[in-house]
Each structure stands twice: as C-alpha cells, then as structure tokens.
Amino acid sequence: MxxxxxxxxxxxxxxxxxxxxxxxxxxxxxxxxxxxxxxxxxxxxxxxxxxxxxxxxxxxxxxxxxxxxxxxxxxxxxxxxxxxxxxxxxxxxxxxxxxxxxxxxxxxxxxxxxxxxxxxxxxxxxxxxxxxxSYVLQSDNLLSYLTVEETLTYTAQLALRKHSSEAIRKKVTAVMAELSLGHVAHSVIGGRIFPGISGGERRRVSIASQLLQDxxxxxxxxxxxxxxxxxxxxxxxxxxxxxxxxxxxxxxxxxTFLAYIIHILPFSIISVFIFTSFLYWTVGMNPDPVRFVCFSAVVMVPHIVGELLTLVLLGVVQDPNMVNSGVALLNIAGIMVGSGFLRSFKQMPVVFQWLSYLTFQKYGCELLIVTEFYGLNFTCTPLAGLPGSCLMDSGNMIIDQGYPGALSRYTQDFLLLYAFLPALVILGIISFKIRDHLVRR
Missing domain, CATH: 3.40.50.300 (P-loop containing nucleotide triphosphate hydrolases)
Incomplete structure (x- = not known):
C-alpha cells in the first residue's frame, strides 16, 4: 500500500x-x-x-x-x-x-x-x-423522520454552538445550495419503513453535514x-x-472504471475464451486454430459492447431497469436488421440497409460466416430425378449468396467492429456531460 x-x-x-x-x-x-x-x-x-x-x-x-x-x-x-x-x-x-x-x-x-x-x-x-x-462514514447515519433541512440545522447547532441562529440558518442554506439539495430541503430522509430521498441525495446530506464547519x-x-x-x-x-x-x-x-479494467475486464476476456472454446469445438466448427482465435475475437465485442451500451444509456435514463430493457431491445433490433439471418441485405428496404451499417451485428455476422466457410469445398451427390439438387458446392458460394462482397471486406469488417468500442466510450462520456449540464441547470 x-x-x-x-x-x-x-x-x-x-x-x-x-x-x-x-x-x-x-x-x-x-x-x-x-x-x-x-x-x-x-x-x-x-x-x-x-x-x-x-x-x-x-x-x-x-x-x-x-x-x-x-x-x-x-x-x-x-x-x-x-x-x-x-x-x-x-x-x-x-x-x-x-x-x-x-x-x-x-x-x-x-x-x-x-x-x-x-x-x-x-x-x-x-x-x-x-x-x-472531517470524516464521512460509509454508512449514512441519518434520522429517517427528519427533513434534509432539519438534519443539517440540528447538526449545525451541535457543531457551531458559538454562532447565532441567523448565522446557522445562512450556513445551512449555503451548504444545501453548494451540494444542490435545495429542491429536497423539506423532504424527509426516509428509510426502510417509508421512502424518502434517493441514495445519492442521502450521501450528499452526509457530506453536507461535514461541510457545515468549513x-x-x-x-x-x-x-x-x-x-x-x-x-x-x-x-x-x-x-x-x-x-x-x-x-x-x-x-x-x-x-471504479480503473478497477473494472484491472480486475473485471481480464476475467471477462477469459470467460469469453472459455465459452467460445466449449462452443466452437463441441459444435464441431472448422478445426483451424487461427479461425478459432478469429471467432473468439468476434464474440468478444458483443460482450463488451453490452456493458458500454448500458453505461451510455445510464447517462440519459436514470432508471436501471429501463436501461436493461433498452439494451435488450437494441440488441434484438440489431440482430433483425444487421445480421442478415432473417432477411438478406438485398431484400431489405433501402432505409434498413443503411441502418444496418450502424449495427455491430452486421460486421460480426459477416466475420463469423467468412471465418467458418471460407475456402471449404463440399461433396454432394445429386439425387436421382432431382437435377440441380447440389446448389452449393463450396463455402465461398454460401458467403456470396448471403453476404455479397464479404470476402473482400474481412479486414475492414474487423476494424469497423472494434471501432464500436472507443465510439461507445466517447458517446458515454458525452452523455454524462450532457446529463451533468442538465442537472446543474
């Protein structure tokens, strides 16, 4: 230490x-x-x-x-x-x-x-x-039945005994203004039995009680x-x-974010590789170590994007439950528009074709299809009486049929897929900046 x-x-x-x-x-x-x-x-x-x-x-x-x-x-x-x-x-x-x-x-x-x-x-x-x-404890030792203004006033009367009542009143008002507590001045602290101010406001009241003494x-x-x-x-x-x-x-x-990077992110990466190892080799996908690494690298992005997207929405929406629902809906919409599994790119309306470029699922799915099928050749015996039953004799044909031009965009798709990570970090910072500006106003 x-x-x-x-x-x-x-x-x-x-x-x-x-x-x-x-x-x-x-x-x-x-x-x-x-x-x-x-x-x-x-x-x-x-x-x-x-x-x-x-x-x-x-x-x-x-x-x-x-x-x-x-x-x-x-x-x-x-x-x-x-x-x-x-x-x-x-x-x-x-x-x-x-x-x-x-x-x-x-x-x-x-x-x-x-x-x-x-x-x-x-x-x-x-x-x-x-x-x-001045020491602010981790637990908020506040009386549930008192309002914010009463809590600070009684604390000031105990700590600033030599000051007049008018000086104490002005000090309490100044501290509430400094910590943006004026709008909850007459709200009760609350507790387990009955609701009161939020957890963040309780923490600010605890800090305010220490600021009374400058x-x-x-x-x-x-x-x-x-x-x-x-x-x-x-x-x-x-x-x-x-x-x-x-x-x-x-x-x-x-x-903290630093703690997340140091302690949580490495384990998240390891967990993704454990998951992909089990999935890739159990399902029996292309037994090529290089393709397995590419597959794991692609699966890694949705895992991290989900966490970053949650942070971005938390800067706009205060309710965590709504944020979780919003992230789930955005992921579903991205799969429907960008993956190409439900409807090929050519068959979608022009508006949705353009929207697909804004989804990480588009680039991830193209990478997964190319990684699995590129360079494969299939053996197919035509059935008697069914001419043309062997329509696909190579993996490249599957790629061209579902994702035209994906073979030539492999490196580009990788760069665009991983570009979502810094873009969401920047977007998260901007969303919290806007939120802070609105709160201060």
Whole structure:
C-alpha cells in the first residue's frame, strides 16, 4: 500500500482541472483554525498498523499464549496539496478504511500504529487529529423522520454552538445550495419503513453535514459504494468541485472504471475464451486454430459492447431497469436488421440497409460466416430425378449468396467492429456531460 500513482487524466476526462492521486492496495468536532485556516498541504509518512489477537480463549492457556498477527498497513506514505482529490483504491479488506482511520486519528488501542501526519509541515499531536479532519462514514447515519433541512440545522447547532441562529440558518442554506439539495430541503430522509430521498441525495446530506464547519480536509469512506453509475459520476464531480474550493478531499474507492479494467475486464476476456472454446469445438466448427482465435475475437465485442451500451444509456435514463430493457431491445433490433439471418441485405428496404451499417451485428455476422466457410469445398451427390439438387458446392458460394462482397471486406469488417468500442466510450462520456449540464441547470 505504499505506492503512489498519478490520476490527472481521470479528472481531465471528466472535464475537471483539479489533480487526482491514487494509492493502490490498500471526527467532526469544531476545527482548530490555527492549523486548518491556512492549510496548504497534508503529508502522511510511513504509516503502519498491525493487529494481534490471541488464538484461543483465556481458559485454554496453550492456545491463549499464541497470538495471530496481521499487518494491515505497511509504511504507507503520501502527500496531498490543497485543491487536490486523492483516491485510495483497493479490494475489500485491503486496508482502505484503516488508512483513513489512521490519518483521522480514529484508531484506538486495539493494535500497534506507527507513522506521522503533518499539516503544513507541522506534526499533529494526538489531541489535534479530530480538529483538523472531517470524516464521512460509509454508512449514512441519518434520522429517517427528519427533513434534509432539519438534519443539517440540528447538526449545525451541535457543531457551531458559538454562532447565532441567523448565522446557522445562512450556513445551512449555503451548504444545501453548494451540494444542490435545495429542491429536497423539506423532504424527509426516509428509510426502510417509508421512502424518502434517493441514495445519492442521502450521501450528499452526509457530506453536507461535514461541510457545515468549513473543513479544509475531508475524508470519505467509499462515498460511491451502492450507487448506480450516473449517481456515482455526480458524486465524483461534486467531490472534485469541493476540492477546487481550496480543500483537500481524500476518498476510498471500491468500484471504479480503473478497477473494472484491472480486475473485471481480464476475467471477462477469459470467460469469453472459455465459452467460445466449449462452443466452437463441441459444435464441431472448422478445426483451424487461427479461425478459432478469429471467432473468439468476434464474440468478444458483443460482450463488451453490452456493458458500454448500458453505461451510455445510464447517462440519459436514470432508471436501471429501463436501461436493461433498452439494451435488450437494441440488441434484438440489431440482430433483425444487421445480421442478415432473417432477411438478406438485398431484400431489405433501402432505409434498413443503411441502418444496418450502424449495427455491430452486421460486421460480426459477416466475420463469423467468412471465418467458418471460407475456402471449404463440399461433396454432394445429386439425387436421382432431382437435377440441380447440389446448389452449393463450396463455402465461398454460401458467403456470396448471403453476404455479397464479404470476402473482400474481412479486414475492414474487423476494424469497423472494434471501432464500436472507443465510439461507445466517447458517446458515454458525452452523455454524462450532457446529463451533468442538465442537472446543474
């Protein structure tokens, strides 16, 4: 957990100018303004944390004397400047929350903690940790029967006791405006018994309760966990906006696009090859290793396109159920228009012929047919009394009959098929940009 990675491109891809750092593998009292008001940097050096437990109960002396020791953090160091957002990426149990607790001074005496935390180059003492950091827990500990405005007002009255009622009211109004909560100010939080505000709005209320004290360092434990892609994108953009306003934002992240690429995408590719291996050789298709690789490469695209198309639609439609139904309908329409299985290209109306060029199924089906039948010769014995019963004596004739010109377009079809992947990524970014613009308005 001691490696530090730059993620500047992550924010630039979202139209953000702040900087983002990523550490891989891995208190809310009134601030002490002597440390926080002029904050410009936060440094953490060589933080290590080890826990030990007895193997057995106290009455079993032989096992009780043995201890099980685990090192959760191992010499973790990082530096963050004001105006930056840093993400701590790791799987469950990798120590993300423990690192936040160590930085915030929330770790008790259950283990051995080593390391130093510096604010503006000055080492913090044990009693100064909670005065310098605001901590947003992963679980939203909000009262279901209170409205958003009541929740923030009561929190402000507890945290800002020296302020007047008018100052507290203005502060609550300003924080709700900053986090776009004005439209749900009089809505109840809600819970399991009765509905209330959405999950993303609940998370913003939790963040707002910490912003009441104007913190310069905000720690958030998995603020995007449990949220859909669109809401997650809105929370990330919100945190970047908070960092822009001369704050330091540190978050732990469990599910990210980077995590998808590193942890999920390779297994998706492997699963596709396992599926195609079983299908290809069991069905008894052309026993050529090169053709098998081409077949697997073609099948890979619909698998990834389905996920990317879901993300694109989530930027337009907020309901995940509608998005799943829409993706299924688009795939069915693409098969009917572009595959050529139900109706050949020549027999379709001109409008549908043009629409077929916009479907990845058209290029995928042409590639699969050519891969299987190219260069094959068939042995056919004409039946007595049935002249012309052997109409197809080669695979090339099947290709020309169903997909005229596909033999000459093999490489072109491959390029066009894989062009759908970056095109959907770009389209997804555009859809979320438009969505964010509409939400902000």
């Amino acid at each position: 001691s490696q530090l990675y730059s993620m500047q491109d992550v924010l630039q891809n979202n139209g953000l100018n702040g900087s983002f750092k990523l550490v891989s593998e891995m208190g809310t009292s009134q601030p002490n303004w002597d440390y926080v008001e002029s904050l410009c940097c936060l440094s953490v050096k060589n933080v290590s944390y080890t826990v030990s437990e007895h193997v057995g109960p106290w009455w079993d002396l032989p096992s009780f004397r043995k201890k099980w020791t685990r090192q959760i953090l191992n010499r973790v160091s990082f530096h963050v400047d004001s105006g930056q957002i840093m993400g701590i990426l790791g799987n469950s149990g990798s120590g993300k929350t423990t690192l936040l607790d160590a930085v915030a001074g929330r770790i008790g005496n259950s283990g051995k903690l080593l390391g130093e935390v510096f604010v503006n180059g000055r080492k913090l003492k044990a009693e100064q940790f909670q005065d310098c950091f 913190p310069k360092v905000i720690l958030l434990d998995e603020p995007t966990t449990g949220l859909d892609s669109m809401t997650t994108n809105q929370i990330v953009v919100l945190l970047a906006e908070l960092a822009r306003r001369d704050r330091i934002v540190i978050v732990t992240i469990h599910h």
